[in-house]
Every structure is written in C-alpha cells, then in structure tokens.
Amino acid sequence: MKVWIDITNAPHVRFFRDIITHLQDEGEDVIITARKFGDIHRLMNLFGFEFTSIGKHGVTLAEKLLESTKRAYKLSKFIAEEKPDVGLSKHSIELPRVTFGLGIPSVYVLDNEHAIAANKLTLPLCDHIIMPEVIDLWDIMKTGADPNRITRYRGTSEIIHFQNFEYNENIFEDLNLKLEREKTILMRPEPSLASYLDADCHESVLTPIVEVLKDYANILIIPRFREQEEIFRGYDNVTIIKPPVDTFSLMKRCDLVIGAGGTMNREAALLGTPVISCYPGKPLSVDRFYIENGLMYRSTDVDEIVNMALRLLVSRKGMKEIKTDDLFRIIIDSVYEAADSGPKK
Structure with missing residues (x-):
C-alpha cells in the first residue's frame, strides 16, 4: 500500500510521527509532503523523515489564496505521478482537493470547528473524517461534511502525541538554561497568522502577563515565528526557546504553562502540568473538554491570569485521569479501510 501524508503545520509532525513509523514498519510505502x-x-x-517540500504559507487573505492554489497545482502534478492508494492529513487545505480530483480515497483528521473557511473547502470532499466527539456534529455538517463519513472518538488529537514519549528530566540542563528563580513558566504566543484568528503578528496578548510574572518566575517563551521572537527580546528573566526542542519534556519540567494557542496547552494538560489558556478567540470544543475536566484554566483578563498563575505556582495539584479512545488505532484502521475501498470513479 502506498500512503500519502501531507503536513501543513508544525504540531502535525509530532501527530503523524508514530503513524508514519508504524506504517513504514509494516512495509507500507509512505510519501510525505x-x-x-x-x-x-x-x-x-x-x-x-524524508519528505518533499511543496508550497508555503500565505499571510494575507490574498496570499493564502494564491499560495494554496499554487500548492494544489504542484501537489496535483506530484501525486498524479506517485499514484498513492490513500491520502491522510490533519487540516490540510490541499490534500482533500487533490485526492478528490484524482479519485484517491482520503482520511482527514479534524479538531477545529472554528476554521470555517478551511472546513468548507475540505470536508465536503473527504471520504473519512475523524474528529473528537466533544465537537458538535452540526458545526461540521453545516460546512458540508457527510455525517455518514464521520468517526468520532473520546478525547482530543493530542493523546496520540505521547505514544512513545520518554521524559527527559534534565531538559533544562541540556538546553543550558540559566534560571535564577525557583519556579519556571513556559509560554506560547497566539497563532497570529492563522486565518481563523484576527491578530497582529507584531503584538501578543502575553506581553502584559510577561511584564508582571517575570518578577516572580523564570519565563520561557516558544515563539511561532520571528516577529513574535522580537516582541519578547530584551526582557530580564525571559528566555526565548528556539525550536526544535523536546517541548514535551520542557512542559513537564515547568511549573506552569500559559498559552495563547491551543495544541501546546492541551499537551501540557495531558502531561499533568497546570495550564492557563489565554487564547484571544472563542475557545474550541477541544479546549472546553480540558477545562470541563479540570485539566485547564481559562481567562483573558490579565489581572485574573496573573493571580491565577501565582496561586498555581505554589499549589500544584495532582493530575486527573480522563478516559480516551485509541486514536492511533482508529486512524490506522481508517487508512487501511480507505485504501481497500479502491480508487473513486
């Protein structure tokens, strides 16, 4: 079997890592773009991982449209020659369009019901859609998805990230971090370039939080791109962490995570580290899953976040258990099922 996997965002690399390895170990031919x-x-x-780099991300709406169109064209030529039996992606805009056009069965992993434009462009074309049961089915159906093609599971996509995770308790030392205070907070800025969030990549909701908490704890910041790195440069007691690093061990070693995004917050929650979400948009259903299960706190008020952070730094609670399904097996089984269905006429 030949499987095409398209990766369009950094967290998706970790998401697909063990899936890629498993398929390769099973003797399958895996093509990665x-x-x-x-x-x-x-x-x-x-x-x-060996991969083929095709296309890039656009910033403005016009650039997003242009770059996605160019990428779909290049992928179409590439995949037409490779002739995979099935396509697999997580929120790729182009894979569903290319597989649909070439008659290739597709499996699509979804966890963001607020990415309405992207969902309208992709979900109507997908053969198999895998999504958390916490997401309202109607929110997905109204973008054109066929409910008969949807598989729902308990939990969120981040549960698959820790399939073979080994904690490195010496991560601070390995990164040669010079930490002067007893407590350490890891922060992640908002996804300013995402189409579903109206934000300026030269500003961050974390700035006023950093300005206060840097006097109480070591602050580690993992920016998403260069502009965010510049926002926090020059602050005392603030360290910019440049990926790629072992973020899982880093999150687990830290005393608190404050994130204006989503994936890293949910990963930290699963690792048992206290998390405060200050995402500036409407919370996703997958975030509400962790909030309602007591694994994540949520606020966009600076004073409330600061007070909450100071309280959590001195009163860390034990991790709660949550029941989840085996997402890894669901995806693997869906890939084989889609491939066995054969080319679409």
Whole structure:
C-alpha cells in the first residue's frame, strides 16, 4: 500500500510521527509532503523523515489564496505521478482537493470547528473524517461534511502525541538554561497568522502577563515565528526557546504553562502540568473538554491570569485521569479501510 501524508503545520509532525513509523514498519510505502511554514522542515529533519517540500504559507487573505492554489497545482502534478492508494492529513487545505480530483480515497483528521473557511473547502470532499466527539456534529455538517463519513472518538488529537514519549528530566540542563528563580513558566504566543484568528503578528496578548510574572518566575517563551521572537527580546528573566526542542519534556519540567494557542496547552494538560489558556478567540470544543475536566484554566483578563498563575505556582495539584479512545488505532484502521475501498470513479 502506498500512503500519502501531507503536513501543513508544525504540531502535525509530532501527530503523524508514530503513524508514519508504524506504517513504514509494516512495509507500507509512505510519501510525505510538507509546506514551508514555521518549524515543519526542522522538525521533519529532527525526526529523520524524508519528505518533499511543496508550497508555503500565505499571510494575507490574498496570499493564502494564491499560495494554496499554487500548492494544489504542484501537489496535483506530484501525486498524479506517485499514484498513492490513500491520502491522510490533519487540516490540510490541499490534500482533500487533490485526492478528490484524482479519485484517491482520503482520511482527514479534524479538531477545529472554528476554521470555517478551511472546513468548507475540505470536508465536503473527504471520504473519512475523524474528529473528537466533544465537537458538535452540526458545526461540521453545516460546512458540508457527510455525517455518514464521520468517526468520532473520546478525547482530543493530542493523546496520540505521547505514544512513545520518554521524559527527559534534565531538559533544562541540556538546553543550558540559566534560571535564577525557583519556579519556571513556559509560554506560547497566539497563532497570529492563522486565518481563523484576527491578530497582529507584531503584538501578543502575553506581553502584559510577561511584564508582571517575570518578577516572580523564570519565563520561557516558544515563539511561532520571528516577529513574535522580537516582541519578547530584551526582557530580564525571559528566555526565548528556539525550536526544535523536546517541548514535551520542557512542559513537564515547568511549573506552569500559559498559552495563547491551543495544541501546546492541551499537551501540557495531558502531561499533568497546570495550564492557563489565554487564547484571544472563542475557545474550541477541544479546549472546553480540558477545562470541563479540570485539566485547564481559562481567562483573558490579565489581572485574573496573573493571580491565577501565582496561586498555581505554589499549589500544584495532582493530575486527573480522563478516559480516551485509541486514536492511533482508529486512524490506522481508517487508512487501511480507505485504501481497500479502491480508487473513486
């Protein structure tokens, strides 16, 4: 079997890592394409995966349309020659369009119901859609998805990230971090370049939080791109962490995570580290899953976030258990099922 996996965002590298390895170990031929965006290429090289770089990310709406169109064209030519039996992606805009056009069965992993434009462009074309049961089915159906093609599971996509995770308790030392205070907070800025969030990449909701908490704890910041790195440069007691690094061990070693995004917050929650989400948009259903299960706190008020952070730094609670399904097996089984269905006429 020949499987095409398209990777369009940095967290997707970790998401697909064990899936890729498993398929290769089973003797399947895995073709990986990736666009140029954030740390995708560096992470792919870090994990030792061979891939073909096709296309890049656009910033403005016009650029997004242009770059996606160009990428779909290049992918169409590439995939037409490779002739895979099935395509697999997580929120790739182009893979469903290319597989649909070439009659190739597709499996699509979804966890963001707020990415309405992207969902309208992709979900109506997908053969198999895998999504958390916490997402309202109607939110997905109204973008054109066929409910008969949807598989739902308990949990969120981040549960698959820790399939073979080994904690490195010496991560601070390995990164040669000079930490002067007893407590350490890891922060992640908002996804300013995402189409579903109206934000300025030269500003961050974390700035006023950093300005206060830097006097109480070591602050580590993992920016998404160069502009965010510049926002926090020059602050005392603030360290910029440049990926790729072992972020899982880093999150687990830290006393608190404050994130204006989504994926890293949910990963930290699963690792048992206290998390405060200050995402500036409407919370996703997958975030509400962790909030309602007591694994994540949520606020966009600076004073409330600061007070909450100071309280959590001195009263860390034990991790709660949550029941989840085996997402890894669901995806693997869906890939084989889609491939067995044969080319679409």
